[in-house]
Every structure is written in structure tokens, then in C-alpha cells.
Amino acid sequence: MASIKQRSDGTWRARYRDDAGKEHARHFTLKRDAQRWLDEIAAAVVTGQYVDPKAGRITWDEWTARWMERQSWAAGTYEAATVAVKSVPWRESAIAGIKSSHIQAWVAGESKRGLAPSTIKTRLNYIQMSFRAAVADKLIVASPALGVKAPRGRKAEAAMRIMTADEVLAMLDAAGDFRGFVEVCVFAGLRLGEAAGLQLRDVNFLGRSLTVARQVQGATIKTARIVPPKYESERTVYVPDELMASLAAHVKRQQVTDQDEQLFVTPLGRLWNRNNAAEEWRRIRAATGLSDGVTLHTLRHTFASNLIAQGCDVVTVQRALGHSTPSITLNVYSHLWPSAEDRTRSATASFMTQIRNSADSVRIETEKPQVRGSR
Incomplete structure (x- = not known):
């Protein structure tokens, strides 16, 4: 249920109730802005993207503790995840307020501290997993960690x-x-x-x-x-x-x-x-x-x-x-495996050797001296 009503001070109060019966309201100077906000809410509900505006107030520490409790990880994985989620500077911040720029700055800071790119990549993976879970639980609309990249490591061969x-x-x-x-x-x-x-x-x-x-x-x-x-x-x-x-x-x-x-x-x-x-x-x-x-x-x-x-x-x-x-x-x-170029070159070399050997055999046969019969 949604409605728009003008208040005594001339502003417009838009309100709606979510599926749990909880009321949400905002005030606007113009009625059309209030209507646009309600339309956006309705569209989010229809598309399954609606998120309670207050749900994202949970802090990062609170959310990750709740998220990790329900994982069936081995002890080593749990330990690695714990190190990762506690290495960030936004532990007391509401997850809805964490931005992509915050995460990218954390990645840069970890790199400057001398952590190996592979270590940062592993930690970032746990950060991204936790944000994806928050999206799935309807705490935030989208993951701010999406698209954040770890520093590039050296090539495996190097x-x-x-x-x-x-x-x-x-x-x-x-x-x-x-x-x-x-x-x-x-x-x-x-x-x-x-x-x-x-x-x-x-x-x-x-x-x-x-x-x-x-x-x-x-x-x-x-x-x-x-x-x-x-x-x-x-x-x-x-x-x-x-x-x-x-x-x-x-x-x-x-x-x-x-x-x-x-x-x-x-x-x-x-x-x-x-x-x-x-x-x-x-x-x-x-x-x-x-x-x-x-x-x-x-x-x-x-x-x-x-x-x-x-x-x-x-x-x-x-x-x-x-x-x-x-x-x-x-x-x-x-x-470490031979490349396609190596295999092609090797196969062709073997083929050429085979042809060359056949050619040599034919030449030897044709160059043999003819023995004339005695009279």
C-alpha cells in the first residue's frame, strides 16, 4: 500500500508498507518527486530488487560474523576468511555505506604494505563473497566489490x-x-x-x-x-x-x-x-x-x-x-606444457624428416649401377 499526502508546511509525504507490514516514508518538495520515488520502489518490488533501506545499517563486523557462522568451511578456510574480513578499515561502518572506492583503496593499501598479489587476491575474494551474500539476503542492492581488481602478479613462467x-x-x-x-x-x-x-x-x-x-x-x-x-x-x-x-x-x-x-x-x-x-x-x-x-x-x-x-x-x-x-x-x-606452436613445429619436422628419408631411399634405388648380363 502506498500513498502521497501534502503536509501543512507544503511538503509532500510519500509512504508505503513493505511485505512485512513495516512503514517507510520520505518527504519531498514537489509531488512529482514523491511519485517518482514510489514508482521506483514499486519497480524494485516487481523486479525482485527491493531492499529495506534500513537493512544495510548493519555493520561490516556484524554482518561478516553472521555470514561466516552459516558456512560449512574447513577450519583452514574459516581462518583465512577471518583474516580477510578483519583486514579492512571499514569494520565498524554500515555495509550500505561502503563504496567501491573504499575497497579499491584497501587493495592499494595492502599492496603498498608489501603483501603478495596472490594474498591480496585471496582476501579480496572473501570480501567479494561476503558482499554477494549481503545482496542475496536483501541487505544491499548491489555489491560495491563488483569490478574491484587485485593487483596483477608476475606471470607463472616468471x-x-x-x-x-x-x-x-x-x-x-x-x-x-x-x-x-x-x-x-x-x-x-x-x-x-x-x-x-x-x-x-x-x-x-x-x-x-x-x-x-x-x-x-x-x-x-x-x-x-x-x-x-x-x-x-x-x-x-x-x-x-x-x-x-x-x-x-x-x-x-x-x-x-x-x-x-x-x-x-x-x-x-x-x-x-x-x-x-x-x-x-x-x-x-x-x-x-x-x-x-x-x-x-x-x-x-x-x-x-x-x-x-x-x-x-x-x-x-x-x-x-x-x-x-x-x-x-x-x-x-x-x-610448462609445449605450446601449439611447439607441437606444430615438431609434428611438421617429423613429417619433413619422413619425406626426406623416403626421397633418399628412392634416389639410392635409381642411382644404383645397372649390372649387364654376360654374353
């Missing part, structure tokens, strides 16, 4: 570091008791948490395979815990005899006998986590003279690079790495 065979050898020599952990990262492509989560039951010595069925999540001894692997990352990785032999020696040396026992633990018997594993890796890196850009995750890139170099297709690499879709694998490693 940013990705692949270790050489000599570097891998030097790293393994310097690894000491951490060698088995490093080997499953570089020769099986396991993530840090997946390697830390391996148990004796996950090693199939006869089948020459490793099963990724869990991971260690958390950055400290206090927060580290065993949880299921990342979404669609549970998998079986087929590995060579040499890795099986090395793991068998590790199991014997460390006296790992219980099937539920962790394959790799710290010297104090604790779970490896992001912090203490990174600290051990820095020791190895210093001993071998590797640059700071070489991280434990570089071992996973090196594993993927070798699969591609040996001619493995996208799906094979995807499954070995535990990516949920082939597109993720291509987004990260497409530059």
Missing part, C-alpha cells in the same frame, strides 16, 4: 621456481632426518600438510603408492591438528621403487611400527606444522645456498614440472597433485 637435479641432490644431502619428508614433497608432489599427515598405513610398499587421506593443519604446535585433506585432494599417488626403498629405510630407522603412527614427526615427537617445517626448510636452504624464493612448495612445483616434461597429460598431473579440476592445473602449470 614467478614459478623449478629446482634443478643438482639442487635437489644437494637439498637431500643436507636434509638429515627431514629427508623423508622432503622426498614425499619432491617425488610425490605432496603439500606440506599432506606430508605431515602421512601415517604408516598410507604407505603401500607392495603397490608402490602413497594415499593422501589426511593433512596437518595449523601453524603452531598448539594449533596443529589432523584433519581431512583439502576438498577433492584425497588421492593415491603412484611412486617409484627408489622412493619406496627410502621410506622403508626411514620406517626402520625411526622404528615406526603402528599403522596409526605418523610417518614423520619432529625430534620431540610432535606433528610437523607450517612454522616448524618452514624453520627446518630454512636450515636446509642455508646449508645448500638456495635462494629465499625456494620454499617447500617449490618441491611440489618441481614434481609437477617433471611429470609434464615426461609427457604426462593434464588429467594425470591433476590427479597426482590432487587438484579438483583440470582447469586449476592448467591455470598454474600451462606454461
